[in-house]
Amino acid sequence: MVHYNASLxxxxxxxxxxxxxxxxxxxxxxxxxxxxxxxxxxxxxxxALTSMTPAQVVDEIKASGLRGRGGGGFPTGMKWSFTAxxxxxVKYVVCxxxxxxxxxxxxxxxxxxxxxxxxxxxALCGYATGAHEGYVYVRAEYPIAVKRLxxxxxxxxxxxxxxxxIFGSGFDFDLYLRLGAGAFVCGEETALMTSIEGNRGxxxxxPPYPAVSGLFKKPTTENNVETFANVAQIxxxxxxxxxxxxxxxxxxxKVFALGGKINNTGxxxxxxxxxxxxxxxxxxxxxxxxxxxxxxxxxxxSGGCIPASMIDxxxxxxxxxxxxAMMGSGGMIIMDEDTCMVxxxxxxxxxxxxxxxxxxxxxxxGTKRLYELLEKITDGKGTLEDLDTMxxxxxxxxxxxxxxxxxxxxxxxxxTYSRFPEEYKAHVVDKKCPAGVCKSLLTYVIDPExxxxxxxxxxxxxxxxxxxxxxxxxxIDAAKCIKCGSCMERCKFGAISxx
Amino acid sequence: xxxxxELAAIKARxxxxxxxxxxxxxxxxxxxxxxxxxxxxxxxxxxRFVEDVEKEGLADRxxxxxxxxxxxxxxxxxxxxxxxxxxxxxxxxxxxEKVDEIVEKHIKGGQPVLEYTITHVGD
Amino acid sequence: xHKNVSxxxxxxxxxxxxxxxxxIAGTNGDKSLLMHVMQEAQEIYGYLPYEVQVMIAExxxxxxxxVFGVATFYAQFALSPKGEYxxxxxxxxxxxxxxxxxxxxEVSKTLGIGAGECTPDGKFSLDACRCVGACGLxxxxxxxxxxxxxxxxxxxxxxxxxxAAK
Numbered sequence: 001m002v003h004y005n006a007s008l009x010x011x012x013x014x015x016x017x018x019x020x021x022x023x024x025x026x027x028x029x030x031x032x033x034x035x036x037x038x039x040x041x042x043x044x045x046x047x048a049l050t051s052m053t054p055a056q057v058v059d060e061i062k063a064s065g066l067r068g069r070g071g072g073g074f075p076t077g078m079k080w081s082f083t084a085x086x087x088x089x090v091k092y093v094v095c096x097x098x099x100x101x102x103x104x105x106x107x108x109x110x111x112x113x114x115x116x117x118x119x120x121x122x123a124l125c126g127y128a129t130g131a132h133e134g135y136v137y138v139r140a141e142y143p144i145a146v147k148r149l150x151x152x153x154x155x156x157x158x159x160x161x162x163x164x165x166i167f168g169s170g171f172d173f174d175l176y177l178r179l180g181a182g183a184f185v186c187g188e189e190t191a192l193m194t195s196i197e198g199n200r201g202x203x204x205x206x207p208p209y210p211a212v213s214g215l216f217k218k219p220t221t222e223n224n225v226e227t228f229a230n231v232a233q234i235x236x237x238x239x240x241x242x243x244x245x246x247x248x249x250x251x252x253x254k255v256f257a258l259g260g261k262i263n264n265t266g267x268x269x270x271x272x273x274x275x276x277x278x279x280x281x282x283x284x285x286x287x288x289x290x291x292x293x294x295x296x297x298x299x300x301x302s303g304g305c306i307p308a309s310m311i312d313x314x315x316x317x318x319x320x321x322x323x324x325a326m327m328g329s330g331g332m333i334i335m336d337e338d339t340c341m342v343x344x345x346x347x348x349x350x351x352x353x354x355x356x357x358x359x360x361x362x363x364x365x366g367t368k369r370l371y372e373l374l375e376k377i378t379d380g381k382g383t384l385e386d387l388d389t390m391x392x393x394x395x396x397x398x399x400x401x402x403x404x405x406x407x408x409x410x411x412x413x414x415x416t417y418s419r420f421p422e423e424y425k426a427h428v429v430d431k432k433c434p435a436g437v438c439k440s441l442l443t444y445v446i447d448p449e450x451x452x453x454x455x456x457x458x459x460x461x462x463x464x465x466x467x468x469x470x471x472x473x474x475x476i477d478a479a480k481c482i483k484c485g486s487c488m489e490r491c492k493f494g495a496i497s498x499x
Numbered sequence: 500x501x502x503x504x505e506l507a508a509i510k511a512r513x514x515x516x517x518x519x520x521x522x523x524x525x526x527x528x529x530x531x532x533x534x535x536x537x538x539x540x541x542x543x544x545x546x547r548f549v550e551d552v553e554k555e556g557l558a559d560r561x562x563x564x565x566x567x568x569x570x571x572x573x574x575x576x577x578x579x580x581x582x583x584x585x586x587x588x589x590x591x592x593x594x595x596e597k598v599d600e601i602v603e604k605h606i607k608g609g610q611p612v613l614e615y616t617i618t619h620v621g622d
Numbered sequence: 623x624h625k626n627v628s629x630x631x632x633x634x635x636x637x638x639x640x641x642x643x644x645x646i647a648g649t650n651g652d653k654s655l656l657m658h659v660m661q662e663a664q665e666i667y668g669y670l671p672y673e674v675q676v677m678i679a680e681x682x683x684x685x686x687x688x689v690f691g692v693a694t695f696y697a698q699f700a701l702s703p704k705g706e707y708x709x710x711x712x713x714x715x716x717x718x719x720x721x722x723x724x725x726x727x728e729v730s731k732t733l734g735i736g737a738g739e740c741t742p743d744g745k746f747s748l749d750a751c752r753c754v755g756a757c758g759l760x761x762x763x764x765x766x767x768x769x770x771x772x773x774x775x776x777x778x779x780x781x782x783x784x785x786a787a788k
Binding site for chain 3: 077100101102103104105110139143168178179180181182183185195196197199200201216226257260266297298331333335339344347359471
Binding site for chain 1: 536568588
């Protein structure tokens, strides 16, 4: 073997990773079904159809300990067994590929890089649960994923891997693609089914659960992309193989989309139980520009923050929930000391305000009122009483919303408030934003020691707030300053700072 | 697909085209063509590889393929060269100009252009 | 979701109508394909004005209120036309953390329009969008589907101005 030490596998970024879900991404041509077959594609489906009963497939998935990768972490095998137990000739399999969390693109990468593994996982689910039709609901913002998945479905049909009597077993299964249209709530399982049926994607009350009455009122199993991507590997290599990786209650690997203030942004797949420190410092290569790690946000608009003090936490479903965060679908945004936690909470709230479908009052109006409270705080007009109101309102929204969107919408606020109460108090009591983000609370000042009196800042100031004579230190009139930051950008001597 | 044998036959036919065997002399070049790769300029890189391989008459032993995302967004476009019996080489932040050099020195000459690889290129 | 309804008169052609009718015929009466038909209609017309919604409702035999309901529920459906250059700036988490709001403000100022609006000459329309999945290049904007990454307010302004000069 000739060694070059020049491949991805030779990097620090890669060495803690273990690729199960992403094993074919970056390896095979996603538009070639033959290449997928070359790397054992459809072998699991062949094995199950020719040598396993549906109940054995369910048991194998149960034994593997696979849990739903969409965020909630419900045991997949259990979910399948509920649908399998229904006595109904028409059942459905649904793949949730409506990846809507901002900053998350795990599912997109799988759909674009290995679309056949989703088809195979869904067909296995169909066999196990007694369904003969499946739907993949993909967001329309992913045109390449839609195109490749569409081609994959056609190719699988042409090979008879979808359609009638697959592998001569008498099992029929076919798949259809449905495109989302930009509604975050459709990532919620009942809303997604309502949307596939051609309606406004509003969630439905449970019970009845989808396993009993789901898509078109038939028993339905819904899993997300990453969950289905694990299925064929489990059937092929066995439950024990899968369960050998991970922690006691969270088996296998998890894909994260690592982003924010981190050197190596990208897609990483690590065994469950990897510590946050390993992800940030080794895989992520640390924080850029010599800054310090402040918190990691997981679970997007439904999730929470893990503060720097908890950096040694082993990442799995239960540990994250215990810390007031959640696994979520896999977005992981790293924040440094320049990130204001109140501002981040406000950012996620803005998202849920926009995306609330409007069905439940608590979510529709509650999130808006909560957003206004946060705005008041970041504007420096908040009071200590507002903080109490904010907490009460959070609980109220959680308790009175029908679906996951509303029930989790206050999480970013609750989590940042419980982890960084001093930062909220600084905004309210001292009228300061410690991270220097909230514009209304900032003052720009010129350091007279560093100022050379070049007049550049005074010339760029749009409101004439800076005065001074040439070669003498300048001053900013805080009353006139609109905090646009132009002066700071223009200063060549680093004399201007915001406080 | 009516039997496992049919599946096995396709696998047998394709295996050597995906996993390079030692001593086969075959080279597989894969270009990361997921959304982020394309956004960063992977398409002209793929096109140039196809052109160069054609022009240099290497088509019988060099296959140029598109692939999905390998996860290193900030290094896109990414190209990997697989050759039997040799370590894979990961080229990052690729451009069409770099392709010409890699085809000349690595594909034809057998010497990877180390300065363009992931372990040598800074962020 | 609040949507701006266009006051620009409808300028559909018989060819466009023919295409839309062919799409509707292809559904074979499956009403669950409403969203699919609306997506195709938006491809054909560029947006979904009242006149097009009526054609879909009558063609598929679904109530107009349902078509309107679906059109206003999903962000993807536009009730007013897009500009020749459709600018959307990602305000997803990764981009936001890396300064996307300043980029948006600068572009908005340069064009003199806000989100969901179109310049009077019909050349540019502006939108803020959710994550486009190019987080490694954050902050990013898309112009007619093409991604521009690693933006600063200045860089974004230059890009817009160079297109405006065309």
